Amino acid sequence: MERKPFAITLNPASSLANHTGNWRTMRPVYVDHLPPCNQGCPAGENIQGWLYEAEEGKYEQAWRKIMEENPFPAIHGRVCYHPCETACNRGQLDEPVSIHAVERFLGDYAIEQGWQVKAGVETGKRVLVVGAGPSGLSAAYHLARLGHAVTIIEAGPKPGGMMRFGIPQYRLPRNVLDAEIARIVAMGVSIHLNQKVENLEKTIKEGGFDAVFLAIGAHLSKRVNIPGRDAGRMIDALGFLKGMDGRAVPKIGRRVVVYGGGDTAIDAARTAKRLGAEETILIYRRDRGHMPAHDFEVEEALEEGVLTRWLHTIRQVDNTTLTVEEMTLDEQGRPQPTGRIETLEADTVILAVGQDVDTGFLEDVPGLDISSDGVIQVDASMMTGRAGVFAGGDMVPAERTVTVATGHGKKAARHIDAYLRGSEYRKPSPNTVAAYDRLNTWYYTDADKNRQPYLDLARRRASFEEVVGGLDSDTALLEARRCLSCGNCFECDTCYGVCPDNAIIKLGPGQRYEVNYDYCKGCGVCAEECPCGAIDMVKEVR
Amino acid sequence: MSYQRVKFYQTGTFTIGNRLLDESNRTVQAGMDRTNSLNSGHRACQGCGEALGARYALDAVMRATHQQMVAVNATGCLEVFSSPYPESAWQIPWLHSLFGNAPAVASGVAAALRAKGRKDVRVIAQGGDGATVDIGFGCLSGMFERNDDVLYVCYDNEAYMNTGVQRSGSTPPRAWTNTTQAVGAHPGNPMGIGKNLPRIAMAHGIPYVATASVADLHDLEAKVTKAMKFRGARYIHIHVPCPLGWKSDPAHTIKVARLAVECGLFPLIEAEGGEVTDRTPIREKVPVEPYLELQGRFKHLFHPRDARALETIQAIADANIHRYQLLPVKA
Numbered sequence: 001m002e003r004k005p006f007a008i009t010l011n012p013a014s015s016l017a018n019h020t021g022n023w024r025t026m027r028p029v030y031v032d033h034l035p036p037c038n039q040g041c042p043a044g045e046n047i048q049g050w051l052y053e054a055e056e057g058k059y060e061q062a063w064r065k066i067m068e069e070n071p072f073p074a075i076h077g078r079v080c081y082h083p084c085e086t087a088c089n090r091g092q093l094d095e096p097v098s099i100h101a102v103e104r105f106l107g108d109y110a111i112e113q114g115w116q117v118k119a120g121v122e123t124g125k126r127v128l129v130v131g132a133g134p135s136g137l138s139a140a141y142h143l144a145r146l147g148h149a150v151t152i153i154e155a156g157p158k159p160g161g162m163m164r165f166g167i168p169q170y171r172l173p174r175n176v177l178d179a180e181i182a183r184i185v186a187m188g189v190s191i192h193l194n195q196k197v198e199n200l201e202k203t204i205k206e207g208g209f210d211a212v213f214l215a216i217g218a219h220l221s222k223r224v225n226i227p228g229r230d231a232g233r234m235i236d237a238l239g240f241l242k243g244m245d246g247r248a249v250p251k252i253g254r255r256v257v258v259y260g261g262g263d264t265a266i267d268a269a270r271t272a273k274r275l276g277a278e279e280t281i282l283i284y285r286r287d288r289g290h291m292p293a294h295d296f297e298v299e300e301a302l303e304e305g306v307l308t309r310w311l312h313t314i315r316q317v318d319n320t321t322l323t324v325e326e327m328t329l330d331e332q333g334r335p336q337p338t339g340r341i342e343t344l345e346a347d348t349v350i351l352a353v354g355q356d357v358d359t360g361f362l363e364d365v366p367g368l369d370i371s372s373d374g375v376i377q378v379d380a381s382m383m384t385g386r387a388g389v390f391a392g393g394d395m396v397p398a399e400r401t402v403t404v405a406t407g408h409g410k411k412a413a414r415h416i417d418a419y420l421r422g423s424e425y426r427k428p429s430p431n432t433v434a435a436y437d438r439l440n441t442w443y444y445t446d447a448d449k450n451r452q453p454y455l456d457l458a459r460r461r462a463s464f465e466e467v468v469g470g471l472d473s474d475t476a477l478l479e480a481r482r483c484l485s486c487g488n489c490f491e492c493d494t495c496y497g498v499c500p501d502n503a504i505i506k507l508g509p510g511q512r513y514e515v516n517y518d519y520c521k522g523c524g525v526c527a528e529e530c531p532c533g534a535i536d537m538v539k540e541v542r
Numbered sequence: 543m544s545y546q547r548v549k550f551y552q553t554g555t556f557t558i559g560n561r562l563l564d565e566s567n568r569t570v571q572a573g574m575d576r577t578n579s580l581n582s583g584h585r586a587c588q589g590c591g592e593a594l595g596a597r598y599a600l601d602a603v604m605r606a607t608h609q610q611m612v613a614v615n616a617t618g619c620l621e622v623f624s625s626p627y628p629e630s631a632w633q634i635p636w637l638h639s640l641f642g643n644a645p646a647v648a649s650g651v652a653a654a655l656r657a658k659g660r661k662d663v664r665v666i667a668q669g670g671d672g673a674t675v676d677i678g679f680g681c682l683s684g685m686f687e688r689n690d691d692v693l694y695v696c697y698d699n700e701a702y703m704n705t706g707v708q709r710s711g712s713t714p715p716r717a718w719t720n721t722t723q724a725v726g727a728h729p730g731n732p733m734g735i736g737k738n739l740p741r742i743a744m745a746h747g748i749p750y751v752a753t754a755s756v757a758d759l760h761d762l763e764a765k766v767t768k769a770m771k772f773r774g775a776r777y778i779h780i781h782v783p784c785p786l787g788w789k790s791d792p793a794h795t796i797k798v799a800r801l802a803v804e805c806g807l808f809p810l811i812e813a814e815g816g817e818v819t820d821r822t823p824i825r826e827k828v829p830v831e832p833y834l835e836l837q838g839r840f841k842h843l844f845h846p847r848d849a850r851a852l853e854t855i856q857a858i859a860d861a862n863i864h865r866y867q868l869l870p871v872k873a
Contacts, residue, residue: 016583445556491559492558496558498796500594502581502582508574523785525792
C-alpha cells in the first residue's frame with residue numbers, strides 16, 4: 001500500500017467528481033428568438049442574419065442571404081419604407097439600425113461585382129407569370145430557383161411595373177432597376193414585353209402552363225368628379241409618371257397643382273418641380289398627420305420647395321382657375337366641408353387619388369372572386385378561386401408597396417412549387433419575438449447612426465439625379481455592427497465568461513456554445529447577462 | 543482607467559469577448575485556453591460572485607506570470623467550497639493554513655522563493671473580507687509594511703458568509719446580517735463604523751492598490767495584469783456579491799455588482815505609492831435604491847420606507863463620486 005501522510009486516508013481527487021448539476025431546478029437553453037426587424041419585413045428577409053454576415057465584412061454571404069428571400073436588395077435599399085427600422089429594438093436605445101442603407105450598399109456592391117444566382121435543377125414544369133412588376137419578377141425569380149421554367153407576359157414596353165412607371169428616377173435610378181431585373185433574366189426567365197393577355201384560359205392552354213401567377217398591379221387611375229370646363233389641363237398622376245419613362249416628357253404648365261395625399265401625389269409633385277414648374281402646390285383634403293404618404297417623403301418634397309394646402313378640396317376647375325374649399329376634420333379624422341371658398345390659379349392639375357385593377361382579361365376565368373374595385377380575393381396560399389391560378393401584389397387585398405408585392409411573389413412561388421409537386425407548403429412557425437426587454441443593453445456601446453449623404457437642394461430641384469446617396473464599404477460595416485442581434489447569439493463570450501461554474505463550453509468560432517449540464521447549477525447568470533437574450537431558463541424536469 | 547476602452551460599434555469592450563474583436567482586445571476569460579484555475583464541481587452556491595471573482599483574478603495572474611505562480615488561501619468560503627477533503631477544485635499550486643495568517647504565509651512563501659532564487663514564480667494571497675479586514679488584518683498590515691513581493695486579493699462579499707452571515711468590518715451600513723438584525727430604531731448594521739481597506743492599504747504607501755468588480759471584467763483583468771508588473775506588496779479589492787448573504791437572486795449576481803459600481807457605492811480606482819492615479823468612470827449613473835432593492839438584506843429600508851437611511855446611503859455614494867470624480871467627462 002502506498003504510504004500516505006499522517007492522518008490521511010484518501011487519495012487526492014478532483015472536484016470534477018462532484019456533479020453539481022444535480023442541484024439544478026432551472027436549466028439554461030440556447031434559443032433563437034425572432035428579431036423584430038425580421039418580424040416586420042414584408043418580404044420575409046432574415047435581416048439579423050444578413051447583418052451578422054455583413055458585420056464581419058462578409059458581404060457576399062450577406063448578399064446571398066438576402067437573395068434567399070428577396071431578389072432586389074439594391075431596389076429595396078432605396079424604395080422600401082423599411083418597417084424593419086420602425087420595429088428595430090435599437091430605436092429604443094438611440095436610433096434604429098439603418099437597415100435599408102446597408103441593404104442598398106450590399107445590393108449595389110453585388111451589381112458592381114456581378115454576382116449572380118443560379119437557377120435550380122429543372123423540374124420540367126412551366127409557370128406563366130402575368131405582369132413584370134415587383135411581384136411577378138419576384139415570383140419568377142423564386143420559381144426559377146426552384147427549377148421551374150417561367151414565362152412572363154408584360155403589357156408594358158419595359159419590365160419593372162410600378163418600380164419603373166411609378167417611382168421616379170431620383171428615388172430609383174434606372175440602371176439599378178435594369179441590373180437587378182437582368183439578373184433574373186440571366187437565370188433563364190423569359191419576359192415577353194408589349195403583350196397583353198387577352199384571354200387567360202386560352203393562354204394557359206396554348207402555352208402548356210402548369211400554373212399561373214397573376215401580378216398585373218393596379219394601373220387604372222381612379223377618377224374624381226370635378227366639374228370643369230377644360231379637362232385637357234387635368235392629367236392623372238400615374239400617366240404623368242409613366243410618361244417620364246417614355247419617349248416624350250409630359251408637358252406641364254408653370255403652375256402645377258397636385259391633388260392627393262399619397263406617395264404617388266408626392267412623387268408627382270416632386271417630378272413636376274424637376275420638370276421646371278415654378279410653383280407646385282399639393283392639395284389634400286386632410287392635414288399632414290393624416291396623409292397616407294410617408295412623412296420623410298413629404299419632408300423631402302417640402303425641402304425641394306413643393307407648397308402645400310392641407311385641408312382643402314378642389315370644387316371646380318374653370319380654365320386656369322381652381323375653386324377650392326377649406327375642409328375641417330371631424331372627430332373620426334374625416335374631412336368635412338366648411339363652406340369657405342377661395343380660388344387658385346393653375347395651368348395643370350395632376351390627380352393622384354388612387355388606383356384600380358384592370359381585370360378585364362379575367363372575366364372568363366371560372367371561380368375568380370373579383371370585387372368591384374378589381375381586387376381579387378386569394379386564399380392563404382395566394383391561390384385564387386381557380387385551381388393553379390395564384391395572384392399577388394397590388395391586385396390582391398394588401399398594402400400596396402414594392403416590398404409587400406415582392407413578398408407576395410416569394411410566398412406565391414413557394415405555394416406554386418408545392419402545388420406543382422402535389423404537396424403543401426408549410427411555413428415554419430416563427431419563434432417568439434425578441435422584445436426589447438429581453439436585451440441586456442448595458443453591454444452595447446454607444447454608436448451613432450451613419451447618415452446617408454443627400455444631394456444638394458439646388459441640384460435636387462433641377463435634375464433627376466438620385467437624391468439619397470449610399471454608404472461606402474466602411475460606413476456600411478459600422479452600420480451593420482450597430483445591430484444588437486436581438487434574440488440570436490453573436491458569440492460575445494459573455495455566457496462563457498460569467499458562469500461561476502465553468503459550465504459553458506465554448507465550441508469555437510461559428511460554433512457557439514453548449515451547456516455542460518454535469519456542472520451547471522442553474523443559477524441563471526448566463527441568461528440574465530446575455531446581451532441579446534439568446535438564453536432561456538426553463539424548468540428542469542426529472 | 544489604466545487602459546483604453548476600444549471604441550467599437552455593436553458591443554465594444556463590455557462583453558467578455560466578441561468574434562469581431564481582435565484577439566488581443568478580448569479578455570482572458572474569452573479564451574478557449576483559459577486556465578480555469580477554479581474548476582467545475584466546486585461547491586459554491588448558485589450564482590456565487592466569489593467563485594467567479596477568484597477565477598477571473600487567478601486566470602489573469604496565470605496569463606501574466608506564464609503559469610508561474612502559487613496561491614495562498616485564507617480560511618473562508620472560497621477555501622471551504624473548493625477543497626472538501628479529499629477533493630480540490632484548484633488547478634494551480636494552492637496552499638491553505640489558517641483564517642488569520644494567509645498574508646504571513648504568503649510572505650514566507652515569497653521569502654522561500656527568494657532564497658531559492660526563483661524570481662520567476664510569483665505569489666498570490668487571497669481571502670474573503672473577514673480574513674482580510676478583520677482576522678488577518680495584522681498579518682496583512684505587516685506584509686504591506688515589509689513590502690513583501692505578494693499580490694493580496696480580497697474577495698469582498700461584505701460579511702462572514704461561510705459561517706452563516708455574520709457582520710464583518712466590511713459590512714455596509716444598514717445591512718442585515720445574523721449579528722446585525724433588522725430590528726429596533728436603527729435596524730441592520732450601524733452607520734459610521736467599518737473599514738475601507740483599499741484606503742488603509744493606500745496609507746501603507748505600497749506600490750499598487752486597486753478596486754475591481756465582477757461586473758467589469760475588462761477592468762478587473764487590466765488591474766490584475768498591471769499589478770503583476772510591480773514587485774513588492776500589492777492589494778486588489780474585488781466586489782463579489784453573495785446571493786446567500788445578500789438575499790439576492792443568484793441570477794442577479796453581476797447585475798447587483800454592476801449597480802454597486804454605477805451608483806457610486808463601490809468606486810473602481812487605482813493607486814500607486816499611496817496616491818490615487820486613476821478611476822473608472824461610471825457609465826450610466828443610477829441612484830442607490832435600485833442597487834439596494836435587489837437585495838433582501840436591505841428590505842427593511844423599503845418596508846416601510848426609511849427615507850433617512852436611504853438619504854444617508856445616497857450621501858455615501860455621492861461622496862465617493864465626488865472624491866474620485868467618477869462621473870464621465872462630457873466630450
